[in-house]
Amino acid sequence: xxxxxxSPTETQKEESHSPPDDSTTNEEKKKIDVLLKAVxxxxxxxxxxxxVDGGRTVQSLAQFIARFLKLDASEQxxxxxxxxxxxxxxQEVGVLFDASTRKKFEKEK
Numbered sequence: 001x002x003x004x005x006x007s008p009t010e011t012q013k014e015e016s017h018s019p020p021d022d023s024t025t026n027e028e029k030k031k032i033d034v035l036l037k038a039v040x041x042x043x044x045x046x047x048x049x050x051x052v053d054g055g056r057t058v059q060s061l062a063q064f065i066a067r068f069l070k071l072d073a074s075e076q077x078x079x080x081x082x083x084x085x086x087x088x089x090x091q092e093v094g095v096l097f098d099a100s101t102r103k104k105f106e107k108e109k
Contacts, residue, residue, distance in 0.1 A: 030054040032097045036065070039083075043069050054094025058087045 031051040038044045045068065052061060058079060066077050080086055087096055 030094060032093050034061070034093065037083075039080075042077075045069070052093050054092065054097065056093050057089065058091050058093065058096075059089035061093060062089070 030053075032054050034050050034052050036045055036048050036050065045065075062077055062079055065079075066075075069077075071077060078086060081096055082100065
């Protein structure tokens with residue numbers, strides 16, 4: 001997915017794949033399962049698990065969530081990874097996933 005406002009794909013639905021683009025790497029094409037949990041008085045999303053392109057930024061994900069929840073411009077949305085830190089808006093979801101799985105793997109050693 002790109003940052004052009006496309007929504008993440010629900011994991012329950014089948015998605016048609018576009019032809020591969022040679023300019024993107026295999027890492028960017030990889031889908032990451034993202035589990036969204038409401039905290040505080042945030043509206044609860046019916047679909048909690050989404051498949052998101054690894055190359056998608058946190059900012060574009062936040063924009064999608066805000067549109068999906070129909071938040072007013074005055075309402076703020078905060079995104080945390082593993083309920084511990086807020087990633088930079090320009091951080092890619094795939095990089096965050098790789099870092100968290102690497103950290104989990106190192107703890108198991």
